[in-house]
Amino acid sequence: MDSAIHPSLRTVEWKDNSVIMIDQTKLPNELVYVKYTDFKDVAEAIRNLIVRGAPAIGVSGAFGLALAALQSKATDRDSLIHDMEEAKKILFETRPTAINLAWGLERIMNVARTAKTVSEIRDAVVREAKITAEEDIQINMRMGKNGSTLFDNNDTIMTHCNAGALATVAYGTALGVIRATRDSGKSIKVIATETRPVMQGSRLTAFELKHDGIDVSLIPDTAVGYSMANGLVSKVIVGADRILATGHVYNKIGTYQVALMAKQHGIPFYVAAPLSTFDMKSTPKDVVIEQRKSTEVTGVAGKKTAPDDIKVINPAFDMTPPELISGIITEAGVAKPPFEESIKKLFAKL
Numbered sequence: 001m002d003s004a005i006h007p008s009l010r011t012v013e014w015k016d017n018s019v020i021m022i023d024q025t026k027l028p029n030e031l032v033y034v035k036y037t038d039f040k041d042v043a044e045a046i047r048n049l050i051v052r053g054a055p056a057i058g059v060s061g062a063f064g065l066a067l068a069a070l071q072s073k074a075t076d077r078d079s080l081i082h083d084m085e086e087a088k089k090i091l092f093e094t095r096p097t098a099i100n101l102a103w104g105l106e107r108i109m110n111v112a113r114t115a116k117t118v119s120e121i122r123d124a125v126v127r128e129a130k131i132t133a134e135e136d137i138q139i140n141m142r143m144g145k146n147g148s149t150l151f152d153n154n155d156t157i158m159t160h161c162n163a164g165a166l167a168t169v170a171y172g173t174a175l176g177v178i179r180a181t182r183d184s185g186k187s188i189k190v191i192a193t194e195t196r197p198v199m200q201g202s203r204l205t206a207f208e209l210k211h212d213g214i215d216v217s218l219i220p221d222t223a224v225g226y227s228m229a230n231g232l233v234s235k236v237i238v239g240a241d242r243i244l245a246t247g248h249v250y251n252k253i254g255t256y257q258v259a260l261m262a263k264q265h266g267i268p269f270y271v272a273a274p275l276s277t278f279d280m281k282s283t284p285k286d287v288v289i290e291q292r293k294s295t296e297v298t299g300v301a302g303k304k305t306a307p308d309d310i311k312v313i314n315p316a317f318d319m320t321p322p323e324l325i326s327g328i329i330t331e332a333g334v335a336k337p338p339f340e341e342s343i344k345k346l347f348a349k350l
């Protein structure tokens with residue numbers, strides 16, 4: 001099976017001036033495609049995790065803004081740019097931590113600002129959004145190839161959350177590396193955490209890897225320590241929602257615990273993310289951690305599992321400091337500690 005591209009599992013794509021997405025909230029039970037022609041619906045889809053995962057959110061933001069350009073009733077260039085700036089704000093506010101969203105939106109605005117007429121803007125932004133999606137595939141393939149050299153025959157690789165084909169347009173970031181390692185002829189196994197509370201690990205990662213014929217075992221998040229202490233894990237790989245110039249990595253809540261545990265057991269901990277996930281300007285105090293609704297924690301599958309009126313803390317992401325990370329895999333190469341210098345060198349290659 002060619003695991004590089006899954007035409008039937010394209011997370012998000014542009015078709016006939018509309019955005020088509022797989023509704024990721026319905027997986028693995030149903031494969032449902034949704035179609036949007038209004039950018040506000042794309043914004044809601046991002047907010048409600050119909051599409052999720054940093055690179056896919058970036059592409060969806062780009063598509064959403066292209067839709068906004070088509071929807072606008074503006075008849076002159078400046079009014080259209082104004083309408084797009086307003087739409088950008090609405091799209092941007094949906095999820096604050098994944099930097100790819102801001103990156104995707106800015107990429108489309110930059111193209112719009114350089115075009116001269118309403119029709120030029122519309123053509124240019126639709127073209128650019130499609131290119132953004134296509135490039136994502138190529139970037140993931142390069143990342144996969146770069147990362148696969150870090151993994152060995154008979155490795156058992158732990159991953160957390162879903163950094164896969166359903167998180168990106170195809171191939172995936174962390175799962176792209178896993179796929180590329182398998183495709184290079186190495187025999188590997190994967191341990192996927194459930195990733196409470198929204199279960200991206202069981203609903204998406206386990207689903208995808210099983211679909212690809214990769215040996216995957218699912219564990220509760222609470223079994224990370226047990227698995228490592230009992231020699232069940234040889235390496236860890238995760239994706240990222242934002243990486244700072246210093247190598248601080250923001251990823252799904254629980255990643256920090258996994259990284260600490262890996263350090264304790266001497267297990268290499270890798271991160272895979274495209275350069276569009278890097279935020280070279282912010283420091284940790286600038287990064288907003290998305291807080292999600294309490295019902296994600298007070299119930300399971302629609303059934304209440306907590307007392308009424310309980311206080312809940314439900315951050316969607318945490319920060320893993322650079323000293324816990326063995327390498328950051330990108331399409332331009334692998335950054336190694338000390339990260340500041342190494343990351344700069346990757347950007348210099350662009």
Ligand SMILES: CSC[C@@H](O)[C@@H](O)C(=O)COP(=O)(O)O
Nearest residue numbers: 052053054161163167239240252
């Ligand atoms: C490929 S994005 C990085 C992932 O590891 C993970 O944090 C993620 O999927 C983002 O979370 P989500 O809240 O599902 O959008």
